[in-house]
Amino acid sequence: MKKYIEGSMAVAEAVTLCKPNVISAYPITPQTHIVEDLSQMYADGVFKGQFVNVESEFSAASVCLGASVTGARAYTATTSQGLLLMSEVLFNIAGMRLPIVLTCANRAISAPINIWTDHSDAMALRDSGFIQLYAENNQEAADLHYQAYKIAEDKSVRLPVMVNMDGFTLTHSFEPIDMPTQEEVDAFLPSYKPEHYLDVKHPMSFGSMVGEDGYMEVRHYLEEAMNNAMPVIEKVSKEFQQKFGRNYGIFIDTYKMEDAETVIVAMGSVIGTIKDSIDLMRKNGIKVGLMKVRTFRPFPKKAIADCLKNIKNVIVIDRASSVGAGGILAGEIRAAFYGNTTVPHVNSYIVGLGGRDITIKTITDIVGGFANVKVQDSQFVELDKKYMQFGEDYLKTV
Amino acid sequence: MSLNHGAILKAGSSINNKTGNWRNTKPVYKHDKCTGCTTCERICPEGVIYQEEKKKFNVDLDYCKGCGICAEECPVKDIDMVSEEK
Numbered sequence: 444m445k446k447y448i449e450g451s452m453a454v455a456e457a458v459t460l461c462k463p464n465v466i467s468a469y470p471i472t473p474q475t476h477i478v479e480d481l482s483q484m485y486a487d488g489v490f491k492g493q494f495v496n497v498e499s500e501f502s503a504a505s506v507c508l509g510a511s512v513t514g515a516r517a518y519t520a521t522t523s524q525g526l527l528l529m530s531e532v533l534f535n536i537a538g539m540r541l542p543i544v545l546t547c548a549n550r551a552i553s554a555p556i557n558i559w560t561d562h563s564d565a566m567a568l569r570d571s572g573f574i575q576l577y578a579e580n581n582q583e584a585a586d587l588h589y590q591a592y593k594i595a596e597d598k599s600v601r602l603p604v605m606v607n608m609d610g611f612t613l614t615h616s617f618e619p620i621d622m623p624t625q626e627e628v629d630a631f632l633p634s635y636k637p638e639h640y641l642d643v644k645h646p647m648s649f650g651s652m653v654g655e656d657g658y659m660e661v662r663h664y665l666e667e668a669m670n671n672a673m674p675v676i677e678k679v680s681k682e683f684q685q686k687f688g689r690n691y692g693i694f695i696d697t698y699k700m701e702d703a704e705t706v707i708v709a710m711g712s713v714i715g716t717i718k719d720s721i722d723l724m725r726k727n728g729i730k731v732g733l734m735k736v737r738t739f740r741p742f743p744k745k746a747i748a749d750c751l752k753n754i755k756n757v758i759v760i761d762r763a764s765s766v767g768a769g770g771i772l773a774g775e776i777r778a779a780f781y782g783n784t785t786v787p788h789v790n791s792y793i794v795g796l797g798g799r800d801i802t803i804k805t806i807t808d809i810v811g812g813f814a815n816v817k818v819q820d821s822q823f824v825e826l827d828k829k830y831m832q833f834g835e836d837y838l839k840t841v
Numbered sequence: 842m843s844l845n846h847g848a849i850l851k852a853g854s855s856i857n858n859k860t861g862n863w864r865n866t867k868p869v870y871k872h873d874k875c876t877g878c879t880t881c882e883r884i885c886p887e888g889v890i891y892q893e894e895k896k897k898f899n900v901d902l903d904y905c906k907g908c909g910i911c912a913e914e915c916p917v918k919d920i921d922m923v924s925e926e927k
Contacts (some may be wrong), residue, residue, distance in 0.1 A: 483888065540847035639849045646852030654858065657844045664846045 445621050449611040450581035451476030453620040453821075454546055454606075455583030455714020459490045459587040460628040461544075463593050464519040465510035467495040467503045471525040472558045473610035480518060500525035504532035511541035512649045514640030516592065519543065522610055523550035526564045530571065536603050537572025537665065539649050542595030542635070543603040544588060545573070549711065549762075550610040551797040560610040562711065562763040565739075566771050572665050574604040574672055577710040577741040581618045583606040583691050586683065587631055589623075592679030593679045596635050599671040607739075609712040611798065623687060631686050671739040676738055695750055696735040699725065703732030705749060705810060706787075708759040708776060710736045713794075713801050715759070720806035726813035731810055736772065744779040751776075757789045758809060760801075761821065764793050791821035799825070860887070864907030866922040868900050881911035881920065915927040 448456075453476050458466070468478045485494040487732070493510075497503045500521050507517040521529060526547055536543055547565050551557040565575060574594060578584035584606065591604040608614060623631075625832030639647055653661055676695050684690040699717050700706065707717050714735045724731050734750055736743075751757055761770035768774060780786045792809055795801040805825060844850075845913040889901040890911060900911070912920040 462923070538847070539849070639845075639847070648850045648852050648854050649846055649847065651850045651854050652858060653844065653848050661844055661846070661848045668846065 444624075445619045449476060449615060449617050450584055450608065451548075452480050453581050453585040453607070453618075453622070454614075455484065456481035456622055457588040457647065458544075458546075459484055459785065460623065460625060461545075461588060461632060462490045462492070462516065462634070463581060464515035465495060465517045466490070466492060466519070467497055467510070467517070468519045468521065469497055469500045471500070471522055473550060473560070473614045474520050474522045474525070474546070476614060477546060477548065478566065485596035492535055495534075500528040501532060502839045504529040507545075508532055508536050508539070509541050510539060511543050512539065512641050514635070514637045514642075516596075516635040517541075517543045518545075520546035522548040523552055523558075523564045526568060527552065533568060533571050533573060533603070535650060538661075540601040540603055540665075540668065541603060542592070544591045544595060545605045546584075546588070547605050547607050548610040548614045549607050550685065557797040558610070559711075560609070560612050560762075561796045562761075562799065563796070565605060565607050566763040566765070568605070569740060569771070572599075572602060572669075573740065574602050574669070574738075576604065576606050576738055577736065578606065578608045579691065579696075579712060579714040579737075581608075581613055581616065581736060582620050582689070584613055585620055585622070586687070586689060586691070589628055590679050590683055592635075592677075593632050593682075594672060594675050594747065597672075597675045597679075598638070600668055600675050600721075602665075602668050602672060607834060608820060609710065612712040616841055621689070623724050629684065631683070644798065656769065662785075672741050673743070676741075682739070692735065692737050694736075694738040694746040697750060698733040698735070698738050700732040700734070700750070702730055703754065704730045705756040705758060705813065706732045706734050707758045707760060707806065707810070708734045708736060708751075708772065709762075709780060710739065710772065711762065713760060713762065716801055716803060717806055720803045720810075724807060724810060725805060729810065739837045741824070742775055742779075747776060747779045748783060751780075752783065752785065754787045757787045758813060759791050760788060760792060760806075760809075761793050762795050764796070764821065767792070767815075773821060788817050790818050792824050793821050794824045859903045860906050861903045864902075864905060864925065866907050866909065866924050867902060867905065868907070868909070868911050869921045869923045870898060870900070871919050871921065872897055874919045876917060878916060880914050880916065884910055884914050886910065 484490040510517040759773035770791035
């Protein structure tokens with residue numbers, strides 16, 4: 444049934460339909476509405492599990508870890524500083540192979556303090572062992588949660604999943620969302636049956652110390668699990684399409700790629716703007732297409748290299764930067780071609796940090812200004828000179 | 842010891858981690874002035890000091906990390922920390 448609801452409400456309802464046993468989260472902008480809606484559903488008796496109030500994100504993640512090792516299905520949501528505060532626990536959750544689902548309402552990281560969207564938070568956790576999926580719109584954001592638990596709890600995977608949705612742009616915007624019934628979700632997502640869990644009758648030890656003799660092997664299992672997640676993500680996406688009729692691509696999705704000479708690569712809510720820009724540019728005879736990266740971890744090297752192998756120019760739009768190395772998605776896209784004989788020109792653009800609007804003009808300017816030369820450094824797009832006088836004057840004095 | 846995917850082990854697994862090889866110096870009991878006060882047994886952070894007789898204690902060197910707290914705290918200095926060289 445279609446409902447006209449806020450993105451956060453759609454996620455809260457989707458999470459409730461997944462029937463987690465334990466939810467623990469701490470409110471932080473722009474994730475707040477998700478937690479607010481979930482706690483309202485808990486108070487109203489719609490959500491029948493446990494809702495544990497905590498005093499910080501570190502505790503929220505710890506409660507989820509503890510709940511998960513007892514065999515419960517656990518859920519949390521956070522963003523930005525909250526995600527960073529959770530980070531120590533998140534690495535543990537992945538290392539202990541606990542299939543927790545976390546919604547990250549993507550937001551910039553301080554300093555300077557900024558509550559608006561970009562991907563810096565999730566990117567800082569890209570090496571944590573969490574599967575990372577990125578939503579383009581609110582329908583996809585909601586739908587990713589049913590899929591996330593199924594992927595996470597698969598016996599060959601058993602990894603936590605981070606569902607990423609851009610703060611405000613998605614979390615606070617209203618769209619008509621198709622919400623499935625409880626019966627439909629139950630038929631798609633069976634209840635969680637872990638192989639190991641804490642039980643006083645059969646004592647187990649989670650997070651045991653493993654010395655130099657076995658640590659590397661356990662970390663290798665983690666890498667292997669990420670590889671195993673590839674076919675599982677594919678299987679789950681296909682089953683989702685069969686049951687619910689919606690398809691977002693598996694690892695990547697494409698738009699107007701036929702005959703394209705230039706392809707824009709991006710993740711998250713900016714995809715919608717890029718599609719509109721492409722429609723406009725195509726009217727003017729510019730052969731441009733789009734590749735959306737939906738699954739960032741595990742990184743779909745093969746799907747990306749196959750998709751872009753005959754493309755001349757690739758423009759990567761990054762909403763985060765690895766300070767000292769530039770666009771993160773761009774770097775990984777370039778690495779995906781390693782060993783290939785034909786390699787496209789991949790230019791890297793940093794856009795929309797801290798909620799800076801990415802307009803159709805931003806995209807058409809990037810494509811229009813794309814020089815047919817290899818530029819190694821990432822370029823910050825649309826820097827506003829009026830904010831840069833002090834900085835430039837200072838540099839002259841040193 | 843074979844490890845499963847999350848290094849999830851049956852309870853009591855720390856018995857397998859013989860931490861004795863972390864040690865530089867080992868406690869050696871002189872068994873001379875001991876008054877049987879039990880301080881060393883109580884303050885050992887690893888719980889590897891045990892009582893053999895009324896005024897005689899010893900240490901399980903499989904797990905002793907050689908921190909030296911027992912020697913430091915012994916009121917009659919009946920424990921020496923001795924360098925181990927192989």
